[in-house]
Amino acid sequence: MREGWLRAAAALVLLLAPHAATAQPNRELRWAGDPEGGAPFVEASASDPSQLVGFDVEIAELIARALNRQPRFVFIAFYSIDQSIARGDAEIGLSGIEDTPSRRSTLAPTIPYYAFREVLAVRDADANRYRKLGDLAGRRVGTLSGTIAYEILLRAEREHGVTAVSYDDDVHPYSDLVLGRLDAVLLDNVLADRRRKVVPGFVIQPDSVATGHYVGVLSAANAPLRDSINEILKGAMRDGSLERIFRKWDVWNDDQPPLHARVFAGETIEPYTGVDSTSDLAPETTWNVAVRYLPSLLRASIVTLALSCLAMGLAVVLGVLIAIGRVYGNAPLRAALLGYVEVMRGTPVLLQLFVLYYGLAAAVRLPAFAAALLGLALNYAAYESEIYRAALEAVPKGQLEAGRVLGFGERQLLVLVRAPQAFRFALAPMTNDFVALLKDSSLVSVLTVMELTKQTQVFATNIGSWVIPGSLCAALYLAMSLPIAALARVLERRWKAPTA
Amino acid sequence: MTCALEVRGVQLRRGTRAILENATFDVAPGEVVAIMGASGSGKTTLLRAIAGLERVDEGSIAVGDVVLTREVTPATARRLRDWIGMVFQFHCLFEHLTVIDNICLAPVHLHRMPVAEAATRATDLLRRLGVEHRSAALPRELSGGEAQRVAIARALAVDPPLLLMDEPTASLDQDRRLELADVVSGLVGRDRTLLIATHDEEFARAVATRILRVTDGVVREMT
Numbered sequence: 001m002r003e004g005w006l007r008a009a010a011a012l013v014l015l016l017a018p019h020a021a022t023a024q025p026n027r028e029l030r031w032a033g034d035p036e037g038g039a040p041f042v043e044a045s046a047s048d049p050s051q052l053v054g055f056d057v058e059i060a061e062l063i064a065r066a067l068n069r070q071p072r073f074v075f076i077a078f079y080s081i082d083q084s085i086a087r088g089d090a091e092i093g094l095s096g097i098e099d100t101p102s103r104r105s106t107l108a109p110t111i112p113y114y115a116f117r118e119v120l121a122v123r124d125a126d127a128n129r130y131r132k133l134g135d136l137a138g139r140r141v142g143t144l145s146g147t148i149a150y151e152i153l154l155r156a157e158r159e160h161g162v163t164a165v166s167y168d169d170d171v172h173p174y175s176d177l178v179l180g181r182l183d184a185v186l187l188d189n190v191l192a193d194r195r196r197k198v199v200p201g202f203v204i205q206p207d208s209v210a211t212g213h214y215v216g217v218l219s220a221a222n223a224p225l226r227d228s229i230n231e232i233l234k235g236a237m238r239d240g241s242l243e244r245i246f247r248k249w250d251v252w253n254d255d256q257p258p259l260h261a262r263v264f265a266g267e268t269i270e271p272y273t274g275v276d277s278t279s280d281l282a283p284e285t286t287w288n289v290a291v292r293y294l295p296s297l298l299r300a301s302i303v304t305l306a307l308s309c310l311a312m313g314l315a316v317v318l319g320v321l322i323a324i325g326r327v328y329g330n331a332p333l334r335a336a337l338l339g340y341v342e343v344m345r346g347t348p349v350l351l352q353l354f355v356l357y358y359g360l361a362a363a364v365r366l367p368a369f370a371a372a373l374l375g376l377a378l379n380y381a382a383y384e385s386e387i388y389r390a391a392l393e394a395v396p397k398g399q400l401e402a403g404r405v406l407g408f409g410e411r412q413l414l415v416l417v418r419a420p421q422a423f424r425f426a427l428a429p430m431t432n433d434f435v436a437l438l439k440d441s442s443l444v445s446v447l448t449v450m451e452l453t454k455q456t457q458v459f460a461t462n463i464g465s466w467v468i469p470g471s472l473c474a475a476l477y478l479a480m481s482l483p484i485a486a487l488a489r490v491l492e493r494r495w496k497a498p499t500a
Numbered sequence: 501m502t503c504a505l506e507v508r509g510v511q512l513r514r515g516t517r518a519i520l521e522n523a524t525f526d527v528a529p530g531e532v533v534a535i536m537g538a539s540g541s542g543k544t545t546l547l548r549a550i551a552g553l554e555r556v557d558e559g560s561i562a563v564g565d566v567v568l569t570r571e572v573t574p575a576t577a578r579r580l581r582d583w584i585g586m587v588f589q590f591h592c593l594f595e596h597l598t599v600i601d602n603i604c605l606a607p608v609h610l611h612r613m614p615v616a617e618a619a620t621r622a623t624d625l626l627r628r629l630g631v632e633h634r635s636a637a638l639p640r641e642l643s644g645g646e647a648q649r650v651a652i653a654r655a656l657a658v659d660p661p662l663l664l665m666d667e668p669t670a671s672l673d674q675d676r677r678l679e680l681a682d683v684v685s686g687l688v689g690r691d692r693t694l695l696i697a698t699h700d701e702e703f704a705r706a707v708a709t710r711i712l713r714v715t716d717g718v719v720r721e722m723t
Contacts, residue, residue, distance in 0.1 A: 398588060405553070406606040
């Protein structure tokens with residue numbers, strides 16, 4: 001009987017063995033990409049949003065198939081792909097990732113699998129006016145942050161006086177161009193061509209500003225896997241499967257055969273061409289880059305501080321008015337103000353910023369800084385109003401009755417008795433909110449405002465590490481928030497101190 | 501300006517509970533009347549109703565030429581303020597202001613008195629009440645007796661014909677009660693009527709010309 005059980009168990013192990021082998025985690029190829037605005041690289045399928053489509057999706061499948069693995073997609077924000085790959089969240093990043101000197105020095109990029117051009121897009125009416133970056137002195141030119149194009153624009157800021165505007169996605173630069181918020185967009189021809197099919201009103205200038213290549217990125221420790229993938233990509237170039245993928249997505253062009261030829265010939269392929277080799281895009285030491293970025297970080301800190309102070313000032317004024325309305329107003333006014341507070345507190349500030357800047361653009365075309373200021377102020381006003389309302393209601397009833405018996409009307413009571421006492425109750429939570437606002441101001445980078453966190457992100461992307469940029473950024477935030485907290489403590493102490 | 505008080509058939513309820521039942525009495529100008537009663541008997545509510553802080557359900561209260569009934573218009577409430585001053589049981593001094601600023605607040609902001617004049621008068625009041633040396637203190641730094649005197653000074657600063665005092669001896673020890681009796685006696689005059697709610701019979705007998713007793717909301721003359 002016992003032998004029978006053992007035989008059955010052994011048979012079960014044998015039966016399960018092959019399946020166990022295929023279910024091992026290393027049979028998956030985890031690949032990272034960003035489907036947000038990622039067409040034609042990686043995007044959610046229009047017919048089935050749970051499915052991903054795009055030429056990078058098909059290249060990932062091609063590589064996984066050749067490695068005898070199952071592709072598994074890992075969603076990583078575009079600007080974080082390098083760091084995620086380095087820390088092992090996925091084995092390869094494929095999302096229209098550009099070949100750059102810093103990626104070559106910190107990661108293990110694959111061979112280039114696609115050649116692109118950085119092209120300038122301008123409104124139809126400006127086609128003859130703005131042909132190259134040098135024509136755009138004093139004009140706003142948008143691009144995706146953390147890209148070669150952004151670095152080119154930073155250089156053009158110094159050389160030609162253009163204003164570089166950074167975006168987190170590649171969709172809104174073109175809509176803002178048509179709306180008039182930008183005068184030009186510098187991005188890959190793949191993105192520009194794709195956008196032009198759906199957004200009318202702009203043209204792509206024929207002369208390219210620079211050329212570059214897309215690569216897959218792996219961590220430096222994954223160099224052996226990278227070598228295997230290189231062979232797979234070469235094979236796909238040779239047998240035409242890569243060309244079929246690009247043709248399917250309508251991105252095959254005359255730039256690709258020369259790239260394939262150079263790959264087959266074993267030539268050293270530079271990351272990009274058309275940009276001065278002594279420019280900021282050349283490899284630099286981390287220290288040099290830190291020194292180069294420090295003025296930008298300080299400028300971004302000023303933006304953060306100015307935005308936070310102005311937004312808080314406006315939020316305090318609006319918050320006081322809302323709180324007074326809620327305490328003294330009639331029933332309809334109280335209901336309306338409660339509705340406002342609940343809507344603003346119950347929806348993400350990021351969504352509110354998007355609606356204010358992009359959603360209302362057809363009706364009200366707010367400049368980015370004004371939209372950021374208004375968005376933060378309107379959101380924080382809701383929170384402030386709750387603090388002030390609670391503080392007003394915390395003033396003892398006896399204080400108000402004493403004032404009424406003396407003959408004060410409600411308005412005088414508010415100004416002379418209630419508000420001064422309520423302000424003391426509100427001071428500590430207000431300080432807390434101001435420090436929170438200082439940090440929440442980083443959200444406005446989605447509206448193209450280059451504040452401290454965004455500038456740090458650009459810095460980190462450029463050097464491929466968060467250690468120095470993150471430390472500098474943290475130090476700057478602390479340098480701004482600690483004095484605010486200290487000032488609040490002094491004020492609290494002063495008002496509590498005996499005067500006799 | 502002299503102030504007579506006439507309370508006629510005042511009823512005041514909280515839900516189904518009657519706080520005041522047909523309260524009826526008169527106070528002549530210059531009188532010092534003590535209203536006595538146990539805790540919860542309704543004497544504080546009666547004072548608050550006279551001060552316009554509670555609305556009566558029935559009856560009327562005439563303070564000088566102002567008559568309070570069930571409906572009190574804002575204009576009536578404003579006119580009442582010319583007649584009345586009140587010292588609360590827990591003083592209710594404005595916590596954010598110093599003693600001198602507490603006293604000057606109404607003269608300066610309501611009666612448009614120049615700040616310097618208001619301060620001089622406030623200092624004089626504090627001297628008469630024996631707390632001049634505390635003029636720069638904040639309310640939380642005062643003892644119960646000091647706070648009581650400052651509250652009296654604040655009420656007197658607008659020179660009200662009718663002064664209401666709610667449990668003035670509640671937070672005072674024996675010595676302070678006697679001192680307060682002297683202070684209150686010093687306030688009495690033909691131009692000022694005093695109505696004092698207290699459960700302290702000794703104090704009441706020391707200062708009052710007449711004593712009323714409130715029992716379960718009913719006001720009776722005490723012999």
